[in-house]
Amino acid sequence: MESTERTEQRKTVLSGIQPTSRLTLGNYLGALKNFVAMQEEFDSFYMVADMHAITVRQEAAELRRRSVETAALFMACGIDPEKSTLFIQSSVPEHVMLTWVLNCNTYMGELNRMTQFKDKSARHADNINAGLFTYPVLMAADILLYQAHLIPVGADQKQHVELTRDLAERFNKLYGNTFVVPEPYIPKVGARIMSLQEPENKMSKSDPNPNGYIAMLDDPDTIVRKIKRAVTDCEECISPDRCCPGVYNLLTIYSACSGKTLEEAAGELEGQGYGVLKARTADAVVSVLEPIQKEYARILQDKRYLNDTLVNGAEKAQRRARRTVSKVYHKVGFDSVKR
Ligand code: AQP
Numbered sequence: 001m002e003s004t005e006r007t008e009q010r011k012t013v014l015s016g017i018q019p020t021s022r023l024t025l026g027n028y029l030g031a032l033k034n035f036v037a038m039q040e041e042f043d044s045f046y047m048v049a050d051m052h053a054i055t056v057r058q059e060a061a062e063l064r065r066r067s068v069e070t071a072a073l074f075m076a077c078g079i080d081p082e083k084s085t086l087f088i089q090s091s092v093p094e095h096v097m098l099t100w101v102l103n104c105n106t107y108m109g110e111l112n113r114m115t116q117f118k119d120k121s122a123r124h125a126d127n128i129n130a131g132l133f134t135y136p137v138l139m140a141a142d143i144l145l146y147q148a149h150l151i152p153v154g155a156d157q158k159q160h161v162e163l164t165r166d167l168a169e170r171f172n173k174l175y176g177n178t179f180v181v182p183e184p185y186i187p188k189v190g191a192r193i194m195s196l197q198e199p200e201n202k203m204s205k206s207d208p209n210p211n212g213y214i215a216m217l218d219d220p221d222t223i224v225r226k227i228k229r230a231v232t233d234c235e236e237c238i239s240p241d242r243c244c245p246g247v248y249n250l251l252t253i254y255s256a257c258s259g260k261t262l263e264e265a266a267g268e269l270e271g272q273g274y275g276v277l278k279a280r281t282a283d284a285v286v287s288v289l290e291p292i293q294k295e296y297a298r299i300l301q302d303k304r305y306l307n308d309t310l311v312n313g314a315e316k317a318q319r320r321a322r323r324t325v326s327k328v329y330h331k332v333g334f335d336s337v338k339r
Contacts, residue, residue: 012180013042014148016049016089019063019070020056025214025285026203028077028292029190029256030154036078038152038185044084045146045317046074051089051096051138055131056124056206069300071310073216076296085320087313089142094321098141099134101328102167105174106137110163116156123206140164145321147180155191156202158184175331179324190256196230199245217293220286227282232274247274250281257284 015035017027035046048070050063067088079086089095111117114136121128131138136159143151143164151161161184168179193203195212203213211226218226227250234244254277255265269277299306329335 010041010043011149012045012146013038013150013152013185014045014047014143014146015152016047016052016142017070017074018049018053019066020053020058021066021205022215022217023070023073024193024203024205025216025253025289026154026193027205028216028288029193029253030187031152032074032077032079033190033256034152034185034187035074035084038150039080039084042150045087045148045320046079046084047087047089047092047142047317048074049089049142052135055120055129055135057127068306068310072299072306073292073296075299075306075309076292081309081313085313085316086309087317088310091310091314092145092318092321094145094318094325095138095141097325098145098321098328099138101332102137102140102144102171103134105167105170106134106140106163110166111136114159114163116160136160136163137167140167143182144168144179145324146317147320147324148182149180150185151182152185152187154193154202155186158186171328175328178327178331187256189252189262193253193256194245194249196226196246196249199231199233199249214285214289216289217296218289219293220290223285223289224282227278227285230278232277247277250277254281254284257281257288 013035015031017023017031023032035044038044048067050067053063071086071088074086075081111133117133117135120132124132139157139160140163143161144167151157151164153161161182165181165183168181172178172181195201195203195207196214197209197212201212205213205215207213211229214223214226230250231246232244232250233246251262251265251269254260254269255262258265258280260268269280326335
């Protein structure tokens with residue numbers, strides 16, 4: 001059997017992360033860790049979402065550098081370019097080609113309901129651009145282009161995957177079966193890692209307070225210091241329910257990084273103070289991130305290999321994406337001229 005045929009019998013997974021800044025532990029536990037696990041079983045497409053990144057102003061040289069560094073970090077986490085298709089979104093122009101068609105099949109009311117648009121436009125009140133508003137349509141195109149079945153994301157992206165499902169179903173109904181209708185894949189532990197300083201908000205890489213997040217490239221001393229300063233909001237009570245968001249968040253991080261369930265982690269720490277919870281959490285985070293950091297430094301030294309990997313990834317992604325775009329362009333009537 002042809003290897004391409006074998007590949008296409010497996011279900012497809014697609015996901016991406018914006019290279020907007022240094023990635024956080026939230027990006028790792030909510031998304032990247034699953035990307036790595038899923039590549040063993042699925043035909044996997046993972047992208048650095050640089051086109052999404054410019055919904056917020058970016059400096060060109062820095063965006064270029066961060067896009068490549070983010071791809072290196074994906075590889076350092078265990079994304080294997082032999083098993084997965086790893087690419088930078090803007091190197092596959094089909095993403096934009098499909099976006100326009102989907103834009104014309106998306107209602108303003110649907111986009112108005114997106115909570116991330118509301119959050120981001122509040123944070124960037126001086127630049128509420130149309131791209132910020134239509135970001136979920138580009139994300140739908142990312143997913144539908146590759147006919148992805150499963151989308152590994154953190155909980156904050158669930159609403160966008162639901163919109164993608166609605167758009168796929170609408171298009172399939174209007175034009176005949178065209179797109180696979182995808183499902184979100186949200187991890188049981190780690191789907192929503194919260195800020196260490198404001199545990200009612202998501203840990204976010206663009207948080208202006210660096211003590212709120214752990215960057216994947218923070219050195220061990222910084223990780224220990226940030227976790228020591230984390231807000232703990234109750235009297236000494238370490239329990240797997242959400243009564244104290246700050247403590248629950250640390251317990252979640254400890255559980256996700258140590259491989260223990262929340263109940264096991266809480267049982268182990270029962271009756272001990274927050275000092276012990278913080279020390280164990282910091283140790284667990286360092287032992288997950290330190291090997292990734294070493295591998296990242298190694299991969300970054302070989303710029304040529306990194307570039308070749310991304311060129312190959314883009315070509316492979318584009319071959320798949322082109323098939324969907326030709327099908328869609330035919331269905332909507334864009335192929336009137338035969339060359
Ligand atoms: N705190 C988090 N907990 C769990 N999962 C998270 N993700 C992000 N933060 C957490 C997941 O990481 C993937 C990539 O996210 P993204 O960078 O493309 O966009 P985002 O969700 O807007 O992430 P940030 O860190 O908040 O970025 P900025 O600050 O640049 O806006 C997604 O699957 C997301 O769920």
